Every structure is written in structure tokens, then in C-alpha cells.
Amino acid sequence: MGVKEQPQKTYTEQFEEVFPYYLSLGMTYEEFWEGDISLPKFYREAEKLRVKRACEDDNFQCWLQGLYVYEAVNCAIGNALRKENTPQIKYLDKPLEIFKDEKQKSRKDIEEEREKASIKVQLQMNNWIKMFSYLPKD
């Protein structure tokens, strides 16, 4: 009894096998069957980037979730072990600001910042005046 050789698949059969995969990557029927034959390579590369980006997003989501859990546990344990007459620790009353830099500064914020800066300068000046007052005059 001899070994029966499997008939080799035709190109068409092999195309049809992988066609659904490329459709799932967003390739159209025309691109796959009638388009430039090098297109699949770019679809595969784009898919790699998509997967990588999804991983990065998931990673960030997990990290953020961990941060909120940490905050909640911190709050619960802090309150449980809290001494009398110490204020209650409150959980964040709103979500964390992720895109702080994108938030446009309001006029009030700018004024507050200026005020803080001027106080800082004034304090520094007072320190210098004090420092120099100890020095001998001559």
C-alpha cells in the first residue's frame, strides 16, 4: 500500500482561504482580487499598528483603574484607622483630569497664578532684606 500524495492546493483555493482574513483587516473585494498585489503587506502592517495601539490603550486603562482602586482603598483604610477629631478622607468627587495641559487657563487662573508669583517674590525680597540687615553697615 503506497502513500497517497495529497493534491496540491491551487492558487485560487489558497486565495479563498485567506480572503476572509483580509476582509477582516478592512480590505475590499476589489483591492484583494483586482488591486495591486502588494497591498496585503500594508494591511498587515496597519493591523500590527492597530494591535499595538490597542495594547497601549488597554495598558493605560488598567493603570488608571488601579489608580482609582488605590484611591478608594486608601480612603477606606484611612477612614477606618482615623483618629478622633481628624477630618474624614473623601473619595475623589470627580474623575481625574487626564488632559490637564489641554485645559485652557481661565482669566481667574491666570490672575491667581500672578498673585501667587508676586507673593513669592515679595517673600523672597523680605528674606533678602532680613539677611542684609544682619550684615555690618561698613
Added chain:
Amino acid sequence: MDSIRLTYKDKVYQLEFTRKSVQTMESRGFVLENLSKTPVTLYYELFKGAFLAHHKFLSSSLIDDIYEATTSKAKLHERLLDMYTSTLTSLLGDGEDEEGENSENFTPNWE
């Protein structure tokens, strides 16, 4: 884009394979594996098939004439064969995902 441009009687012909043209050729009985058995016939079929993508309605007699007029046929055959097989190899990725030089190894940075 992998294609051959031939000029015959001041007209430019672009020879190229798409998966559709390969499918059409196979439906008409073209089997690449038989190339070693009947190379003359199959190389000619390969040449004819390369017209399907851009010059589908070109008459057989004109394709015959172009083929006859073509010099350095060995080079042409080699190129046609390469273009034909590329329709499949371009789908398979040549191991670029796992061990190719462009592959990015995933190394988690936790300890």
C-alpha cells in the same frame, strides 16, 4: 507595483497579474505545477494571462504577435513566473510577523 511594460507598434501594454486574473487562468485549466512538463505551452499561457488585468479584450492573434516579437524570452519567462507567484507569496508574509527584521519583539517591562 510589479508589472512589465511592453511597447508594440507604438502602443504600450502593461503586463500584470492580479488574483482575479490568476483565478481566471486557473478556471481555464492553467496549472503552474505542470510547468516542468510542458514549459513552452505554459509559459505562453502565462504570457497571455498577464494581459488579463489591463488588456482583457485583446485578441489572441495580437498577443501571439507581441509574444513572437518579444526578445530575451528567458528573462521574460522568469519575470512572469516571479510575478505570478507573487500573487500568493504577498499574502503569506514571508515570516515577517515572527522573525523578520521588521518584527518587534514584545518584551514586557514588569519585574
